[in-house]
Amino acid sequence: MDKTITDPATAIADIPAGATLAVGGFGLCGIPETLIEALESAGVGDLDVVSNNCGVDDWGLGRLLAAGRIRRVTASYVGENKEFARQYLAGELEVELTPQGSLAERLRAGGCGIPAFYTPAGLGTPVADGSMPLRYSADGTVGVHAPAKEMRTFEGRDYILEHAITTDYALVHAAIGDRHGNLVFHASAGNFNALCAMAGKITIAEVERLVEPGEIPADQVHVPGVFVQRVVPVASVDKRIEKLTVRQPISA
Template identity: 60%
Template sequence: MSLDKVSPSAAAAVADIPSGASLAVGGFGLAGIPWFLIEALLEQGADDLEIVSNNCGVDGAGLGLLLEARRISKVIASYIGENKEFGRQFLAGEVTVELTPQGTLAERMRSGGSGIGAFFTPTGIGTLVAEGGLPWRYNADGTVALTSSPKDVRTIAGKEMVLEESIVTDYALIRAAVVDKAGNCRFHSAARNFNPPAAMAGRITIVEAERIVEVGGLAPDDVHLPGIFVQRIVELTPEQAARKSIEQRTTRKRIR
């Protein structure tokens, strides 16, 4: 495989993503989301997408754009968040939502990328996560159309644990601060959230890079994600790299 994985543009990098594809998408809220890959996919036109991400963006930004355009049919996420349209579509029966505990979701992606088929965890024991019956889809009249099934529960080392299946997706979209041409990635601060496990879960992983360096330009200890997990790289302009919106801003008076 070539050590130069740089694509000419975001549009070219996502051009072959078909309708019906599954995608793992990095980020938490708006921190570390692949802004420009999402927008390129919106322009590309693929629909009936299954998204695996911590959440589904916010109204008017990130994955919220694909949701508003009715391009997403299913979301596997850990929370609805403050995306009002996401909540509305879920309750109206317009999208299927598989809510998963946050740490479990991260591990489902990481283990999928590691070739592990499933794993046991105590998270969810004694709840609908393990027992089944968690609403996944509603009818238009508000009744429940689809629920989760009960999961295998076993006692391991004296503790009850539930079996969770790993996740592997067709594609993954992520964002990184520095990427070398072989795909080795370094993430900055909070952007090192769901980006590494999302990248691992994708069969074809596309990263938008705030800066690209030559192979060897990253010290080994600075590599947060090995290039083996990355197939395509899109270089952002300095203006694009500086785009980092804040989902919520909370301030208080300075104490002098």
């Protein structure tokens, strides 16, 4: 029952080239940076990543991207990473863009064993009609379009079919975790972490504070240990601010 692994490199050592990964966090908030760093050091490549976004140019998943380790990304927002845009437009990276709520529900559905669901989100847009570029060619033309989504009408309203997401592995970050894998997230750092933890076949959680089983009240557990296979305590975490905005000082 003790799922603790003290060495991040050991925790991710069996992730192979070509694996699918669900990676938690929102912007730079709540990202599993220690596990991402270990994966970068391991040299694993050809990765198919599912995450709300892809970090920034020098942090988070942006580090793997800059090193050429990511083949495909499923995300809802990618506007903070210039290298991401360069690779996508140059035909080096395959990108599936999906509405944020749909992405969240696709991960949740995968974790709950629901194969697909209908939603109005994206209806009448390139997300649904097959005109969204999945991959560009080197000459700038569209090489591959995302497939058109199945549509169905319920009670006079149209919906599109979205398929659930499950991945080989999930990397998540939690404020507190116990040795059985029960996790607690702090505030907005929980965004997408719980969903990714559910969607991964093997979920690896880095935790800022490791406690003993029973120390987390049952009603405060955000992700139960049944979804988590490995727990990695991290001594310190560099929590960067994605966009720092400060007020100009008021002159005397």
